[in-house]
Amino acid sequence: MKKYKLTEESMIHKGYTLWRIEHIATGAKGGxxxxEKNLSQLGDCMILDNAKVYGDATISDHAIICNEAEIYEQASVYGHARVSEQASVYGNAQVYEKASIKSNxxxxxxxxxxQETTVTTDEHLSDDPSTWNKINSLVSLKLITQHVQAHESQTLYANGRHQIQVQVLLEALDIQGNYISIPSHEIFKNIQWEDENHTPLNDIFLFSDIPGKYVPSLAVENEITEPExxxxxxxxxxxxxxxxxxxxxxxxxxHKTVSLDKRKEDTTAASTNPQHIVSNSLPIHLVEARTFxxxxxxxxxxxxxxxxxxNSILKSYYVNFSSSTDSISESTDIQDEYWFNYKQKGNYKACSTTTDNSVRINYWAQxxxxxxxxxxxxxxxxxxxxxxxGACFWVYRVWHGALWANxxxxxxxxxxxxxxxxxxxxxxVNVLKDAVLEFIVVSP
Structure with a gap:
């Protein structure tokens, strides 16, 4: 059953012919x-007052469009979202859950x-990718990491393999003062790094936008709910x-509004933050690679x-870090199925081999x-x-066959x-008597 109908009242707006709607149950006029493709007949969604929805825009679920708001082009408003006053949603934008767009x-x-994001005043939000060159100024430039408290240093072992994850968040404005979205690859190639004394660190660190093996408890990227x-x-x-x-x-x-000779860097270092942007720093402790x-x-x-x-015996060896070290076996460079020793003395035969290079416990693995x-x-x-x-080795011994071969x-x-x-x-790995394996640490 339909919840609204189109009346005979029409208007021309920006080249579109629009029709006023009427709520069937109450007879109340709407926007x-x-x-009818613009407003779903299902749910509690409604267009009220003098609000307008046209083009390929859609309103569904429980969304409310009211006052002088406009939704057009391919925009979608759904969930429990609300767009009111003189706000506009257009392009391919989506407003949903309990978000509220109002004012201008x-x-x-x-x-x-x-979510429950509110966009108000004269904000312009767009997620269209912009190049770094379109940035005129920054509102904020922040660094976020996880697994440590804000006042604690995050430890980074200087072995070239251990990585820490740092998320850079920034709010950028174009020359008109509108918020613009900067693709992550543009941020990656334009961010530089320094310490509290402004000493450049780009030659100290190796940077990647892809995590390696050794990012302990790899954090999921923080979900950014603020579109700016x-x-x-x-x-x-x-x-x-x-x-x-x-x-x-x-x-x-x-800084297109600033002459070339007066342009300065924006930084998270407070003493050289000419724009007074919202910023922070991250304490990191760079320590020697651990030895064992x-x-x-x-x-x-x-x-x-x-x-x-x-008539045989299979003996499995598992080589691991001791629990007293607080280290956990993460990987090994062992070659899969590497048969490294064979001994035959009469009908006795002993074979020593690796299995594979996995070090994780798996009771079902064969x-x-x-x-x-x-x-x-x-x-x-x-x-x-x-x-x-731990790293797994097999020693297989069998008593079978001719007695005279060695x-x-x-x-x-x-x-x-x-x-x-x-x-x-x-x-x-040394092979001792009776094919017993001995594991000797040869480097500290």
Whole structure:
């Protein structure tokens, strides 16, 4: 059943023929539409007073358009949103949830206004991508990180692998004073970095817009609900242990209203913040890469008898960081299925191999490998290989076959184990009597 109908009252507005609507249940006159496609017959959405909706714009759900507000082009207003007074929404903009647009505000481009955001006064919000050159001034330039309190330093290990995540938030205005949206890649290439003494840091840090392996508890990018804020994620690493610093962002604005010889940088450093923009800094502690000793690794073993149809034993070794180090095994550079030792003495045969390079515990994971004992005889084993965390090695021993053959070969086996911060320990594997594996730390 329809909730409203088009009356015979019409008007020409900006080249569009608009029709006044009437609420069927009450007979109350409403606002103006170009056709029924502009206002859904479902839900409680309504156009009131002298508000106008035309073009391909749509109003649905429980949205209210009232007073002298206008919605046009391909804009959409839905949810419990409200547009009132002399506000306009156009372009491909979307206003939804409990957002409110009022006064003389204009929302356009591809801007999304949501949640309980209120846009008022004479604000112009657009999410159309703008280049850095369109910025005339900044309202704010802030740095955000996670996992630490505001007064605490975030630790960054100087191993070139550990990264911390820093989110840059800025509010930019064009020469007309309108808020403009800056794409993240434009922010990434224009932001420079300095410490509290204005010493440039771009040669100290390695910057990426893509996270590597060693961003502990990688944070999800903070959701920006204010449409006037542009953001970009930076992932910082370094090889220089400089101690405690305060990280500041800086950037050169074109300031088209300022003569070329008087243009200055905007920065989060308060003493050189000529525009007095809202800003902050981030305390970071750049520390030496962590080193490990023999006592810092542990080895667990699991032995399984007759994992196949032979008289055999499969022994699994799991090499991990000790719990006393607070380090967690994150990765290893072990080569998958690397068979590095074989010994045959009569019918006794022993094979030592890696499984794969995963270090995460997975009770359901299985691994299959084949030992080619002779040209005519091979043994295939399938067993669990991640019952514990850490780098996994297998030693397979079998008593089968001819009694008179003797053969032995050994390849070097050295690998690196990395913790969650990218710190590493180098470990050499020795094969002892009865194919027992010994793991020796060879680098601090």
């Amino acid at each position: 103006w539409v170009e056709s 505000a204009q929302v356009h481009g591809t801007a999304h206004v949501k 804020i542009s953001s970009c994620l930076f992932f910082l690493s370094t090889t220089q242990a400089l101690g405690k610093i305060k990280l500041h962002a800086r950037c050169l604005m074109h 000793q023999q006592k810092d690794i542990t080895v667990e073993t699991i032995e399984k008898r007759k994992p196949d149809s032979y 691994f299959t490998t084949t030992f080619h004992i002779t040209d005519n005889w091979e043994i295939t084993i399938t067993e669990k290989n991640h019952e514990r965390s 053969h032995i070969w050994l390849k070097p086996m050295v690998f690196n184990l990395y913790d969650q911060y990218g710190n590493h320990v180098t470990i050499k």
